[in-house]
Amino acid sequence: MLAVDNIQVFYGAIQALHGISFEVKEGEIVTLIGANGAGKSTTLRTISGLLRPKSGTVKFDGMDITRVPAHKIVKMGLAHVPEGRKIFPDLTVRENLIMGAYTRTDRTETAVTLEHVFQRFPRLKEREKQFAGTLSGGEQQMLAMGRGLMCKPKLLILDEPSMGLSPILVEDIFKIIKEINQLGTTILLVEQNAFMALQIAHRAYVLETGKVMLAGSAAELREDPKVRSAYLGDVVDIA
Amino acid sequence: MGGGEKPPPRFKNRSITAFSGFGPLYRNRQHSLLGVDMGVDVLEHVIGQVINGLQLGFMYALIALGYTMVYGVVKLINFAHGDVFMVGAFVGYLGFNQWGMPVPVAVLTSMAVCAILGVVIEKIAYRPLRYAPKIAALISALGVSLFLEYFCSLKFIFGPNYRVVQRPFEEVHWQLAGISISNIQVMVMVTVLFMLLMLQYLLYRTKVGMAMRTVSLDHDAARLMGVNVDSVISVTFAIGSALAAAGGVLYAIAYPQIQPFMGIMPGLKAFTAAVLGGIGIIPGAVLGALIMGQVETLTAAFLSSQLRDAIAFGILILVLLVRPCGILGKTETEKV
Ligand SMILES: Nc1ncnc2c1ncn2[C@@H]1O[C@H](COP(=O)(O)OP(=O)(O)OP(=O)(O)O)[C@@H](O)[C@H]1O
Ligand SMILES: [Mg+2]
Numbered sequence: 001m002l003a004v005d006n007i008q009v010f011y012g013a014i015q016a017l018h019g020i021s022f023e024v025k026e027g028e029i030v031t032l033i034g035a036n037g038a039g040k041s042t043t044l045r046t047i048s049g050l051l052r053p054k055s056g057t058v059k060f061d062g063m064d065i066t067r068v069p070a071h072k073i074v075k076m077g078l079a080h081v082p083e084g085r086k087i088f089p090d091l092t093v094r095e096n097l098i099m100g101a102y103t104r105t106d107r108t109e110t111a112v113t114l115e116h117v118f119q120r121f122p123r124l125k126e127r128e129k130q131f132a133g134t135l136s137g138g139e140q141q142m143l144a145m146g147r148g149l150m151c152k153p154k155l156l157i158l159d160e161p162s163m164g165l166s167p168i169l170v171e172d173i174f175k176i177i178k179e180i181n182q183l184g185t186t187i188l189l190v191e192q193n194a195f196m197a198l199q200i201a202h203r204a205y206v207l208e209t210g211k212v213m214l215a216g217s218a219a220e221l222r223e224d225p226k227v228r229s230a231y232l233g234d235v236v237d238i239a
Numbered sequence: 240m241g242g243g244e245k246p247p248p249r250f251k252n253r254s255i256t257a258f259s260g261f262g263p264l265y266r267n268r269q270h271s272l273l274g275v276d277m278g279v280d281v282l283e284h285v286i287g288q289v290i291n292g293l294q295l296g297f298m299y300a301l302i303a304l305g306y307t308m309v310y311g312v313v314k315l316i317n318f319a320h321g322d323v324f325m326v327g328a329f330v331g332y333l334g335f336n337q338w339g340m341p342v343p344v345a346v347l348t349s350m351a352v353c354a355i356l357g358v359v360i361e362k363i364a365y366r367p368l369r370y371a372p373k374i375a376a377l378i379s380a381l382g383v384s385l386f387l388e389y390f391c392s393l394k395f396i397f398g399p400n401y402r403v404v405q406r407p408f409e410e411v412h413w414q415l416a417g418i419s420i421s422n423i424q425v426m427v428m429v430t431v432l433f434m435l436l437m438l439q440y441l442l443y444r445t446k447v448g449m450a451m452r453t454v455s456l457d458h459d460a461a462r463l464m465g466v467n468v469d470s471v472i473s474v475t476f477a478i479g480s481a482l483a484a485a486g487g488v489l490y491a492i493a494y495p496q497i498q499p500f501m502g503i504m505p506g507l508k509a510f511t512a513a514v515l516g517g518i519g520i521i522p523g524a525v526l527g528a529l530i531m532g533q534v535e536t537l538t539a540a541f542l543s544s545q546l547r548d549a550i551a552f553g554i555l556i557l558v559l560l561v562r563p564c565g566i567l568g569k570t571e572t573e574k575v
Contacts, residue, residue: 050459074465086460088453099453102446103465151465 001026001155001186002047002078007056009039009046016042018210019056024155029177029187031197031218033231034207040190041083043207044159047188048080049073061154075103079153083160083190085144089133093124096132096143100150110150117146120176138169145173149180156180157188162196174200194231198222206231283417288540289533294424294493296532297431301486302509303516303524304438305357305479311455311519312475313369318380319360320483321506322387325499327353327484328491329397335407342407346430346488350481357480358473366469391499404495427489434485435525438478442521451475455519504548508535511555517565526566 002024009017017039024030032040045051047058049070057066065073074080079100088096097117101110118125121142127135132143141161148156158177162170170193178200181187191197198204198218206214206227214221221227302324309317327349334345364383368376392399411422442448453461454471462468490505491497512531516523531551539547558565 048463050462069467070459070462071465071467074463080463082460082463086457086463088456088460090456091449091452095449099449099464102450147464 001028001061002188003057003059004043004047005057005059007043007046007053007058009042009051009053011042016210017046017053020207020210020212021056022205022212022215024186024188026154026186027181027184028203029181029189029201031189031191031194031201031204032207033191033194033197033204033227035230036192037209038207039210040207041159042210044080044082044157044188044190048078048157071103074151077151077154078157079148079151079155080157081144081148081159081161083163085140087132087135087140087143087147089131091132092129093132093135093143094128096147097124097150100147103151113150113152117149120149120179121146137164138166141165141169141173145176149185153185155186155188157190159190160192161189162191162193170196194227198232284540286418288536290418290420290424291540292533292536293529294427294532295536296529297428298486298490298493299505299509299512299531300525300528301431301434301482301489302505303512303528304521305483306510306513307516307518307521307524308451308475308479310513311521312451312472313361313365315365315373315376316380316510316518317360317365317476317479318377318506318510319364319383319387320479321502321504321509322384322391323353323356323360323480323502324483324487324490324505325497325502326356326387326391327480327487328497328501329391329487329499330484331488332402332404332491332497334488336405342488342492345407346485349484349488353480353484353487354477357476360480361473361476366472388499388502397499399499401496401498404491404497406492406495423493427493430485430489434482438482438521441478447471447474508551511551511558515554515558515565517568520565520567523565523567 004020004022006019006021007017008015008019020039020043022030022032032043034040042051046053047060049065049068049072053066057064059065060073060076060078063076065076065078068076088099091099097114098110101113104110118128123139124142124146127139132140135143145158145161148158161173161177165173174196177187177189181200189197189201198221201218204216204218204221205212206221214224214227216224222232302320305320305323306317309315309320330349330352331345334340334348335342338345340348360383364379365376368379391397406423408422412419413421440448442451450461450466450471451474453464453466454468454475458468461471486505487502490501508531509528512527513524514527515530516525516527531554534554535547535551538544538550542550562568
């Protein structure tokens with residue numbers, strides 16, 4: 001479904017990605033884990049067209065999307081829920097969700113999707129007419145995910161959905177991600193919370209300073225001593 | 240003899256209009272509250288001035304909206320906006336005075352021409368600089384402004400001199416309960432209110448309006464929704480410029496003398512209005528414009544017409560010092 005091949009990305013003169021390659025197959029949950037600044041968000045932003053790689057290619061659904069502008073990539077069925085949620089604070093919850101369906105033209109179908117999103121996130125239904133900026137952090141995350149689902153994506157990209165949420169909410173969010181996947185949406189998940197991510201993912205890639213250091217099934221990486229000490233260590237400490 | 244005669248002092252003329260703004264408005268008006276007839280007459284006089292101020296304020300509003308909408312989507316002050324207003328006034332004037340168009344057709348033609356002009360300005364002067372330091376776009380804006388002024392002053396364009404606009408209809412004054420109101424004032428206010436309603440509808444009830452609102456909040460987030468940010472920016476320039484054009488045509492009818500530098504002062508006043516209301520905030524632009532209209536008219540009527548501009552720009556400085564986010568702006572969260 002998604003194939004990233006040897007992408008190199010620069011911010012001005014600074015190189016953030018030094019040739020990253022990985023793939024996501026249909027139906028999978030794949031997670032990218034790595035420390036702060038490893039290049040996870042940069043990778044996602046390159047996939048969704050917000051950044052252009054200097055070299056390398058991104059293929060989605062068999063098509064080369066490396067040079068396709070972001071707004072067209074959405075239309076092809078790729079939704080990116082960005083780091084920090086990036087909801088529209090001055091729009092109502094409902095308007096935010098409607099914006100998620102911006103590329104869709106069929107109103108009745110869109111209304112059905114909206115109902116599904118409201119069923120999945122009843123909180124959003126309760127706060128439908130409220131300005132999104134007044135939502136709590138957890139509600140904003142639900143809104144961002146709900147908005148991503150509004151375009152009925154084939155591939156849903158999530159950048160740190162658990163950031164800043166309470167442990168209980170984190171559990172909820174991961175449960176919902178798993179459910180969305182089981183209903184047929186492929187998921188690419190970036191997480192700081194490697195412990196949780198490796199529990200729901202099928203496969204994982206470990207990024208370090210703009211390179212893929214390790215790759216494997218989530219089960220394998222959970223047992224990997226390097227991963228355990230570098231990314232699961234502090235989680236174990238807290239628990 | 241012949242060669243010795245000096246051409247009319249063009250430049251002097253320009254600076255007079257540029258800095259005297261709305262001269263014709265205040266002619267034949269009583270200037271002092273200290274006149275003999277206090278009481279009812281004074282009240283009527285005040286109300287008459289308030290109506291004059293409304294007319295002026297509504298025209299400022301049409302210009303101020305363009306500043307604020309463009310600022311909303313690209314965080315840039317389009318200093319050429321006042322000159323788009325000027326082009327609008329000229330096209331409207333040519334429409335109903337030279338080409339024999341009915342006024343509404345002249346207005347629409349002028350709006351269409353300026354919409355295209357606005358889009359072209361953005362494409363040529365601002366888009367290449369979108370990711371450059373802000374100062375580059377600012378200088379580019381000033382360049383476009385000067386270019387439009389001097390280009391339109393060329394003989395084969397509009398020429399450097401004043402043109403007297405033949406009003407397409409007679410000005411009629413009505414007396415309503417002792418208050419005088421003219422058909423032109425009614426036309427200005429009705430037209431502007433209609434355009435404000437249309438704009439409101441566009442922004443809050445249509446897809447492109449919603450896209451404009453998201454682009455003004457966050458370009459990348461809008462892109463991730465599938466919004467083509469470049470086209471939304473073009474549409475915003477088109478709408479803002481079309482509104483300024485409508486303002487220009489109304490202006491040419493209300494104050495029937497036009498020349499290529501006429502956009503400077505109304506442009507700066509409308510910019511002040513947008514800052515006063517809160518730049519980037521649409522109701523703020525209208526509110527600021529109405530306040531500016533009143534302040535200016537009432538200052539001219541009851542203090543001194545020479546103080547008018549000083550006070551108008553005093554407001555700009557005061558707002559920038561005391562409340563840079565404007566009346567309706569949010570204080571805590573500086574918009575990105
Ligand atoms: N806009 C930018 N300009 C310059 N450098 C940037 C920019 N954004 C990111 N970087 C740099 O690129 C590198 C990768 O950043 P990125 O945001 O992709 O990391 P990340 O893995 O998502 O980190 P985090 O877990 O903190 O979100 C970092 O060194 C960062 O400083
Ligand atoms: Mg990140």
